[in-house]
Amino acid sequence: MSLRPDLAIIARNVAPGSRVLDVGCGDGALMAALRDQKQVDARGLELDPANVAAAVGRGLSVVQGDADTDLADYPDQSFxxxxxxxxxxxTMRPHVVLDHLLRIGQRAFVSFPNFAHWRVRLSLLWGGRMPVTRLLPLAWYETPNIHHVTIDDFRAFVREQGLTVEGAWFLSDGNPARPAAANFFAEHAVFLLRR
Known part of the structure; x- marks a missing residue:
């Protein structure tokens, strides 16, 4: 089974034998790949009960929980x-969730869709409506996305918080995009952060 492009980047850059917490792990595809290919001790937190059941069915250690409320229960530097x-x-409070990630883990991988991608901008410019695209397939009233972050927004946030970026990858149609123009051309971003 092949991983989604952002998950493949993360999988390639996790050190073998590491302890990993995958927050919002979905059906556990990344955790299974890390366990099977890199002998990682992977744990997961997932909101959707069907995804929790699918992950547990793969033999993974996943609990049902909410990133907005349950990360506070994890001990410092446990991963x-x-x-x-x-x-x-x-998430309701992304800045709080990120703070917990970097408290719980020595490093944090964060991937997100870039809402400043040219297709999103074009859709707003010409249609005047929130875009529905291959990567953002739901109408504005159905989408779980409540914070429309751009790559430049995230870079500014990281600077303001004094965080260190150890790695950054940008994707368009699942392929690498240029970092210099990523805010315009990249559909997804993946960052590796530490305090």
């Missing part, structure tokens, strides 16, 4: 990596 993939924009 080498905390991962938040395609979930940041769905």
């Amino acid at each position: 080498d990596y905390a991962i938040l993939s395609q979930t940041l924009q769905t």
